[in-house]
Amino acid sequence: MPALTTSTDGFLLHGEPFRILSGAMHYFRIHPDQWADRLRKARLMGLNTVETYLPWNHHQPEPGTLVLDGFLDLPRWLRLAQEEGLQVILRPGPFICAEWDDGGLPSWLLADPDIRLRTSDPRFTGAFDGYVDLLLPALRPYLAAHGGPVIAVQVENEYGAYGDDTAYLKHVHQSLRERGVEELLFTCDQANPEHLSAGTLPGTLATTTFGSRVEENLAALRAHQPEGPLMCAEFWIGWFDHWGGPHHVRDAADAAADLDRLLATGASVNIYMFHGGTNFGFTNGANHKHAYTPTITSYDYDAALTESGDPGPKYHAFREVIARHAGVPEEPAPAPAPKLPVTDVDLDHRAPLLPYVRGLAAVRTGHPATMNELGLRSGYVLYRTTLPNSGEGLLHFAGGVGDRALVFVDGACLGVLERERHDETLVVRVPHAGAVLEVLVENMGGVNYGPRIGAPKGLLGPVSFQGTALEGWEARPVPVDDPAAVPFGAYETGPSAGPAFHRGTFEVVTPADTFLALPGWTKGQAWVNGFHLGRYWNRGPQHTLYVPAPVLRQGSNELVVLELHATTATRARLTDSADLGPENTW
Structure with missing residues (x-):
């Protein structure tokens, strides 16, 4: 019997009434050395559960493989969550959206131009089955049935916004069950009749997503599902940003008031995002409705915890709301983490890109x-x-x-x-x-x-x-996996025209979080000590890149920048605060 079950109007955990107070945080967007800190801060805000997607494209970069180390060491993240006393909700897809590259679908799968994605096409379902054949044995010890923290697993993701292949949803459901997932399975769709009708399965718990109009959206879910728990599986408290657009924020008091209304109904919630993190490297996704619009490197999301893991205004506002409905730990709320002193970095070595690549x-x-x-x-x-x-x-x-x-x-x-x-x-x-x-x-x-x-x-x-x-x-x-392999020479005096790698070093006394600013630079990528911070672009809104403290080391550190255009500068700056651009409040 699964640890988490449902009654006519709520959840039971091991037979006792249980309200899910969850927050989303994606282990693959957070430096592994910071996982324990973020999980502890979730508990201190009053959450009893955390939720995460699983990125199929990174866990299985090639058919027949499975990667579970570094940023992808999900078993370790699950152990840390359990040690913190938190339950876990997993959302393995196949599709995850998440403003993540290709929605988490692997490039080797997408290379087949005739494949029908997210359908009963056996090429698609067979590939997913092969993935979970490898994944689920590694995760089985962490399911609640085996004493672990995982109490629920999602079937697909907002499928009603994409298709209506019920046989496909049944296949995903059965694929999880046949491979040992005994825990509660659920679907998640936007709160309108069309999406709920197309994206749900009879006999499987339906949940919904929204950020406001609490009573209206819960009523839509109840009209679709007359009995069972009411749950907002994504309570949107912020939003993501595109290059060239504003930095989206939501007033903390407004979000807290809607959270209060939601909890007053007795419903369960998963706050999206509790902590957003960062699209390090080349992991960001994009939207394409009328035009292609790529997502920025930061996934701050105006979340309860900032991109660098500091409690923001929503953290304190939500903690007060949760205290009224369920109580919070007696421990004080966490303080912001220390930051590196402002440091200038001279990039005094240069390697023009085109001559380097032409020789490959x-x-x-x-x-x-x-x-x-x-x-x-x-x-x-x-x-x-x-x-x-x-x-x-x-x-x-x-x-x-x-x-x-x-x-x-x-x-x-x-x-x-x-x-x-x-x-x-x-x-x-x-x-x-x-x-x-x-x-x-x-x-x-x-x-x-x-x-x-x-x-x-x-x-x-x-x-x-x-x-x-x-x-x-x-x-x-263009080889960008190892900036140490770039053949740097002496820096040419004056402004740099044309694509080039630039390198400089800086000293650190005590490693701490910092933010890379590149005034005078145009567009490109940045690495610190070989760690790929991600894409920068003076188009904005984002004007700094987050540098996690674990990336730095005491003593000498290296910064490498790949600038695609001209630069009027030969210097970068490490600052003590993020600049995510002009704000647009919604």
């Missing part, structure tokens, strides 16, 4: 290959061919680019193409026949919601100049 092995094709065809999950590709004609003309990229491209002729940058603007053409002047065309394409993040999940990256079709198709392409992936 190439994949040769007649027409330009997509990143998917090249087997690349993320990052950059440098495409290269020659132009047969001279003079001014239209350079046409059929189908555009995925997702942003710098175009060079004989090493001179002549323009930028962006998927976001639906760019497909560029007027260029070619100095001579046989000039070298190079196109540096950046994957800005896979779409994580809607029908465009798995959209290809790189050059998306034939390229022509003055109406003549260009053939004989070379493609070179």
